[in-house]
Amino acid sequence: MLYTNLSVNEKGHLTVGGVDTVALAKEYGTPLYVMDKDRVRANCRSYLGAMRKYFGEDCLPYYASKALCFADMCRLVAQEGMGLDVVSAGELYTAQKAGFPMEKVGFHGNNKTDEEIAMGISLGVGHFVADAAEEIEAIEREAARAGVTQKVLLRVTPGIDPHTHAKIATGMVDSKFGAAIETGSAMELTKKLLSCPHIAFEGFHCHVGSQIFEASPFLSAVDIMLDFIAQVMAETGYIARVLNLGGGFGVRYTEEDPKLNLEKFIHMVADHLDTKRREYGLPRLTVYMEPGRSIVADAGLTLYTVGTVKKIPGYKNYVSVDGGMADNPRYALYEAKYTVLNAERAAEKADLVCTVAGRCCESGDLIGENMMLAEPKRGEILAVLTTGAYNFSMASGYNRLARPALVWVENKESRVAVRRESLADLLEKDL
Numbered sequence: 001m002l003y004t005n006l007s008v009n010e011k012g013h014l015t016v017g018g019v020d021t022v023a024l025a026k027e028y029g030t031p032l033y034v035m036d037k038d039r040v041r042a043n044c045r046s047y048l049g050a051m052r053k054y055f056g057e058d059c060l061p062y063y064a065s066k067a068l069c070f071a072d073m074c075r076l077v078a079q080e081g082m083g084l085d086v087v088s089a090g091e092l093y094t095a096q097k098a099g100f101p102m103e104k105v106g107f108h109g110n111n112k113t114d115e116e117i118a119m120g121i122s123l124g125v126g127h128f129v130a131d132a133a134e135e136i137e138a139i140e141r142e143a144a145r146a147g148v149t150q151k152v153l154l155r156v157t158p159g160i161d162p163h164t165h166a167k168i169a170t171g172m173v174d175s176k177f178g179a180a181i182e183t184g185s186a187m188e189l190t191k192k193l194l195s196c197p198h199i200a201f202e203g204f205h206c207h208v209g210s211q212i213f214e215a216s217p218f219l220s221a222v223d224i225m226l227d228f229i230a231q232v233m234a235e236t237g238y239i240a241r242v243l244n245l246g247g248g249f250g251v252r253y254t255e256e257d258p259k260l261n262l263e264k265f266i267h268m269v270a271d272h273l274d275t276k277r278r279e280y281g282l283p284r285l286t287v288y289m290e291p292g293r294s295i296v297a298d299a300g301l302t303l304y305t306v307g308t309v310k311k312i313p314g315y316k317n318y319v320s321v322d323g324g325m326a327d328n329p330r331y332a333l334y335e336a337k338y339t340v341l342n343a344e345r346a347a348e349k350a351d352l353v354c355t356v357a358g359r360c361c362e363s364g365d366l367i368g369e370n371m372m373l374a375e376p377k378r379g380e381i382l383a384v385l386t387t388g389a390y391n392f393s394m395a396s397g398y399n400r401l402a403r404p405a406l407v408w409v410e411n412k413e414s415r416v417a418v419r420r421e422s423l424a425d426l427l428e429k430d431l
C-alpha cells in the first residue's frame, strides 16, 4: 500500500485508519471525500517538530489552507499550534468562524481587494504578505484608518525554476506573484514599505513552487533571499527579522514518486540558512514555512461508485465513476497522476488496463489513463488515493453536480465534517 494508514481487511476491502471504505461509501454515499484525521495531525506534528528542532522555537509553519479549507480543519490546525495562511475573504471568514487565533493568520494572495484588506485589518490578522505597490498603499491606508500598525512581509520572486509542473511553479521572474529581485522591483517595494508609518515591516517571503522533491530549489531560494536581505541591509540599513520560505514539499501520488524525508530536508535547509547568514554577517532569522499539500494530501482519499464499464475493443476500456473533474479537476488541469484501487477487492490482482472517467460532459474529464484495476463492475466502489489536497478545495459545481460530503476518520470511527450538498442547496442562492 502507498501509505501505512491503508490496509485490506478480512473482506478484501480497503481500509483507511482502520475503517472499511466500502462501509463508508454505503453509509455516506458517493462521491465521498475521506480524511484520516490522525494522519493530518501526524503531518502537522512532523512539521512543527522538525522546524522547532532545526530553525528554533520561534519558527512557525503556516498551513496553506488553499489545499483544504473547512471549519473543522481550521480547528485542527489551531489545536496543533500551527499558523494559517489564507488567500481570500472566504478562507479568512472560515478561520474566524472556526475560532482560529487571528494573530496566527498570514494573509496572502496576488490581488487582495480593498475590502479583503480592510477585513483582515479589522479582524486583526497577524501579518499580510504584500504582493505589489497598490496593495502596500491599501494596507497603509486601512491601517491608518483603523489606527493600528500592521505587520507585513513582502513577497519576493527569487527567479528559480523548481522543476515542477509549469502551472504550479510560482517563483520565476515572470510570475504573476510577488516582486522580482532581478528587475529592481523588490528593492523598490522594500523602500516603500519602510516609508509607511502604519506598517511594521517584518521581512521577506518567497515560494518557489509546489510538488517539489529536491532540496536544491529551496537551497537556491535561501542563497538568493539572503543575498537580497544583505543587499537591503547595505542599501537601507534595514535588517529583516523574518524569512518565510513558502510551501511546496512533494507527496507520493503513485509508487513512482520518491519518499521525501521531511526532517532531513528541513535539517538541510536550516543548516544552509545558518551557514549563509553567518557569511553575510546577518543575525538569526525567524523562519516561517507554508506547507499545504504535504499536510493533507496523503490523509485523503475519494470514494466513487462505478457506473458503466465500456470496452472499446482495440482501443480503450472506460470505467466511469459518479464524480470526476467537478470534485477532482487535477487530471484535467495538470494531467496529475493518481493511484486508484477497486476498494471492494483491494488485494486482488489488478489486471484491467483502463481509463477512469468522470461523469461530466467533457472528454477531458478523467481521473487517469492507463490505470490498472481489478476489473470493476457497476455498483462497486473505487478509491482514488492521495486526494486530501487541492480536490475538495478546487471542486466546482459543473453540470450542476452537488458537491460531495467530507468525512473524518479518527480512532476507527467516522463522522461528517462537511455535509453533502443537496439538490435544494443548489437552488438556495437562485433568486
Ligand code: LLP
Pocket: 064, 067, 085, 108, 168, 170, 207, 209, 210, 211, 246, 247, 248, 249, 290, 291, 292, 293, 294, 330, 334, 389, 390
Ligand atoms: N504558499 C504559497 C504562497 C503558495 O502559493 C502555495 C501554493 C503554498 C504556500 C502551498 O504549497 P504546497 O505546500 O501545497 O505545495 N492547485 C495545484 C497547487 C497550487 C499551489 C499553489 N500555491 C495542484 O493541485 O497541484
